[in-house]
Amino acid sequence: MMTHNLKIYNTLSRKKEDFEPINPPFVGMYVCGPTVYGDAHLGHARPAITFDTVNRYLTHLGYRVRYVRNITDVGHLQGDADEGEDKIAKKAKLEQLEPMEVAQQYTDTYHRDMEALNTWKPSIEPRATGHIPEQIALVEDILKEGLAYEVNGSVYFDVLKYNETYEYGKLSGRVLEELISGSRDLDGQGEKRNAVDFALWKNASPEHLMKWESPWGTGFPGWHLECTAMSSKYLGKQFDIHGGGMDLMFPHHECEIAQGNACNHQDPAKYWMHNNMITINGQKMGKSLGNFITLQELFTGDHKLLEQAYSPMTIRYFILTAHYRSTLDFSNDALKAAQKGYKKIINGLRITKKLEFAADEKVSLDAEQIKQVQSSINNAYRAMEDDFNTAQAIGHIFNLLKxxxxxxxxxxxxxxxxxxxxxxxxxxxxVFVEKILGLKEEVANNQQGLLDVLLKLYSESKTARNYDKVDEIRNGLKDLGIVVKDMKDKIDWAYEE
Structure with missing residues (x-):
């Protein structure tokens, strides 16, 4: 492998920077996980696969990665705001369940779908409800710093006071004066000193389902506070990479930076990475917009926008064919192209594992062929070193496949x-296909054994000139997406592309 020269696009500086971990060879990475009140959709798959690939590549380079991805099971209110109903509690009322039943159900289905997509499990997967004492302690610290205030049992972060020392808006590029100006006419400021202030702890009404005792009364934590508490507990006051979707940049990640500086007098993360959105007809895909397709619907084809089912590895490949910072527009044509590309890659993987070097002194080395192979190898690594450009890396892997x-x-x-x-x-x-890109063959071992039996029968029928049986086997396999390959010295099969 070529010398490591990894560059990461840092949202905070808006440029690519050399990756220099705080404490090599250890790397701490925190990624905002799902709010578990519904089934995972294609929009959830993108950050999961993006940061799984980051984890895989850093591990491949020899780093020891502690990958923390949280589960949000309280405090995420409707509209990502400080007022309104908790998303999980609302679902619990609709389904007449305990909120934790809802959270457990959708945590389980999220794990099922992530496993299908062949993502590595995070090193630690903390839940917000399991870290209430840490969140209360953080609120107390911020109050002591004079950067928060308590009103009627709720505690709010004082953004204007914070901005006297720090810069609120530096991650997202938002200008505080414009935010204040834009929020003057909005309703719901209520007990806040300023509409841009955000909740660290919210007083719970008697009917609120999820609440805990605190020094300020019975309540629940603010959504932004949860990630600060969990990331600092498991990765320290400052860690290497904080990841998530671009839609979390403001206000969620901006508020995390403010909380980190207020508590610890430093930014929580050195590098901020954001994957772009998946769109449908140019519009962001999401639960709140009602235009999402769940992963299970994709796997089964059971959705009005889908022309067919698409396998988990087709979805993974589809996401990897675009650079993580570019938008990725959904269409059946794009998914069909991804299905074809994935099958080509996996057909190549099967062939590659069968190839053996056979020395033949009569054939001399071909400098041009050697140069082309070495160039493709180097370029594949260069693509990954250039801010994890999987789209370009896949192109160079296809050159090797030729x-x-x-x-x-x-x-x-x-x-x-x-x-x-x-x-x-x-x-x-x-290594690229299996370890870095995380693609795998979707035929189970028992199916592989059945294929071997059928190919043996095919070969025997061909030798016996029983061409009706030959055609029957060939056509039957074709219906299952398998193509029989008649070669000079052998009979093999491949996935139909």
């Missing part, structure tokens, strides 16, 4: 590469 396919079909003699370059090509392809 060579691999040519060797497999006999168009290229393996010996033109020499053993070292051949081994490097094979290893790079397998």
């Amino acid at each position: 060579k691999i396919n040519s060797i497999y079909t006999g168009q290229l003699n393996v010996n033109v590469f020499g053993k070292d370059v051949f081994d490097q090509m094979i290893q790079t392809y397998v």
Whole structure:
């Protein structure tokens, strides 16, 4: 592998920066996880796959990553605001369940879908409700610093007071004066000193379902506070990477920065990474907009916008074919193209694992072929080093696949590469596909055994010139998306692309 020179686009500085961990070889990464009041959709899949790939690549480089991704199971109110009903409590009332039943149900389905997408489990997955004492302690610290105030059992962060020392809006580029001006006419300021202030702790009404005792009375934590409490508990006052969707940049991540500075007098994270949105016809996909497609609907094809079902690995590949900072627009055509690309990659993986180097002294090395392979390998790594550009990396992996396919079909003699370059090509392809991009074959072992039996029967029927049986097996497999490959010296199969 080429020398490590990883650059990450830091939202905070709005430029690519050399990645220099605070305490190498350890890397701390916190990613905002789901609010568990409904099934995961395509919009949830993007940050999960984005930061899974970051985790995978950093691990591949030799870093020891502590990846913390939270579960929000309280405090996230309707409209991402400080007023209104808790999203989980609202769902609980509708379904006549305990809020924790709702949270558990959708945490379980989220885990099921993340496993299907082949994402690694986070090192730690804390829940907001499991960290109420830490959140209360943070509120007390911010009050002591004089950057919060208590009103009627609620505690609010004083943004104007904070802005005298720090800069509120530096992550999102929002200008405080404009935020204040834009909020003057809005209703709901209520007990806040200023509409831009945000809740650290909210007083709970008697009918509120999720509440805890605190020094200010019975209440519940503010949404932004939860992430500050959990990230600092498990990663320290400052850690390397904070990730999440671009929609969380303001106000959620902006408020996390304010809370971190208020408590610890430093930004919580060194690098801020944000994945862009998935859109449908140019509009953001999300529960609040009602235009989302759940992952289970994608896997089964059971949605009015879907022309067919798309497998979990097709979805993963689809997300990886765009750079994480670019928008990714949903369409059936795009998903069908992803399905085809994924099958090509996996057909290549099957072939790659079968190829062996066979020394033949009669064939001399081909400098041009060697140069092309080494260039593709270096460029694949350069793409990942350039802010995790999976889209470009996949292009270079396809260039390697062309060579691999040519060797497999006999168009290229393996010996033109020499053993070292051949081994490097094979290893790079397998490592990128399985370890870095996280793609895997979706045929189960028992299906693989059945395929082997059918191909044996196919071969015997061909030898016996029983062509009706040959056609029957070939057509039956084709209906299942499997193509029989008749080659000079063997019979093989591939996924139909």
